[in-house]
C-alpha cells in the first residue's frame with residue numbers, strides 16, 4: 001500500500017449532478033478514491049501527501065466519447081498528401097499525451113487508430129487516456145469512409161496497419177468485415193449511416209447503408225458483447241441506425257421529432273461533437289488545404305446541428321460529450337463544454353454529460369465518471385469555478401492537476 005494522497009479544494013463537483021461540495025477534499029489510496037466530502041468532516045490520514053491550491057475545483061476525469069487519436073490535429077489535405085502513413089500512427093503518441101494533460105482521462109476512439117494504441121497506453125509505453133477503440137470506420141462504397149478522391153487517388157486518413165478496409169457493401173460482406181474489425185481488437189463497431197462533411201462524394205443529409213446492412217453489424221457485434229456507433233447526420237440515416245439497434249448516434253445533425261422519439265424508445269445515445277463543424281470552418285479560414293465544398297458542408301450543417309442538440313436536451317435524450325478531435329486540435333477537447341451550455345444545458349448538466357454519462361455509455365460507470373468512494377482516482381483540479389464559466393476548462397493553464405488512477409499526468413500545483 002502506497003501513502004495516501006489528499007487533494008483539497010474550494011469546491012468539488014462529483015459528476016453525479018448533485019450540487020457542488022464547498023471546501024472539499026478527496027482521499028486517494030492505491031489509485032482509488034477512498035473518501036470524498038467536505039474537508040471538515042473527512043479524516044485525512046496523517047501520512048497522506050496533501051495537495052492544495054488557490055480557488056480550485058475538483059471534477060472527475062473527463063470522458064470524450066468521440067476522438068481519433070492516430071490522426072494529426074487539424075484537417076489539411078495538402079499536408080496529408082505529404083505525410084507517411086506510419087507517421088499517422090506515431091502521432092498518436094503526442095496526441096494521447098496532450099489529451100490526457102487536458103483533463104480527458106478516458107476516450108472512445110471513433111476509428112482510424114489501431115487497437116494497439118489502447119494497449120500501448122495501458123502498458124505504459126506512453127501517457128494517454130484509457131481507450132475504447134472502434135478501429136475501422138465502415139462505410140458503403142462512395143460513402144463517408146471511402147478514401148477514394150474524385151481524382152481517383154485513395155487518400156488514407158489512417159496508418160494502414162491492423163485496420164481492416166473501410167468499404168463494405170451488402171449484408172454478407174458486412175458480417176465478414178465486422179468479424180475482421182472485432183478480430184483486430186475493436187471494442188466498438190463504427191459505421192457511417194449518412195454522408196459527412198470531410199468526404200468528397202456525399203452529403204450529410206443523405207442516408208448510407210441499408211437497414212439490413214446495419215442490422216447485421218449490430219447482430220455480429222452483439223454476438224461478441226460489443227455495440228455499434230453510427231456516424232449519422234441525416235434524419236433518415238439516424239432513423240435507420242436506431243431501428244437497426246445502434247447504441248450511439250454520432251453528430252446527429254438533423255434530428256426530427258420522430259428521431260428523438262426513437263432515441264428515447266431505444267435508450268440510445270447522442271454524441272454531439274458540436275465543436276467539429278466549427279473546427280472545419282476555422283481550418284478553411286486559417287489557410288489550410290481543405291476543399292471548399294467540405295467547408296461549405298460544415299457551414300450548412302452547423303446551425304441545424306446546434307438546433308438538433310437543443311431539441312435533444314429538451315427531450316431528455318441520453319447525451320455523452322464528444323468532440324471529433326483531430327478535426328480540431330487534440331487537447332482542445334473541453335472547448336465542447338461551453339458549446340453544450342450554449343445549446344441549452346445547464347453548466348452542471350454539461351459536467352455530468354462529460355463525466356458520468358459517457359462512463360455509462362462506455363459501461364465503465366462502476367469505475368469511472370464520478371468522484372465517489374471506491375472509484376478509480378481519475379480527478380481533475382481546475383483553477384476557478386467551471387459552473388460560473390465552462391470556458392476555463394479549455395484553458396491549459398487553468399487545468400492544474402490531472403490524476404489518472406491516482407497517478408499524476410499533469411501537476412502544476414506541487415511542481416512534481
Ligand SMILES: [Zn+2]
Nearest residue numbers: 066068110324
Ligand atoms: Zn469522427
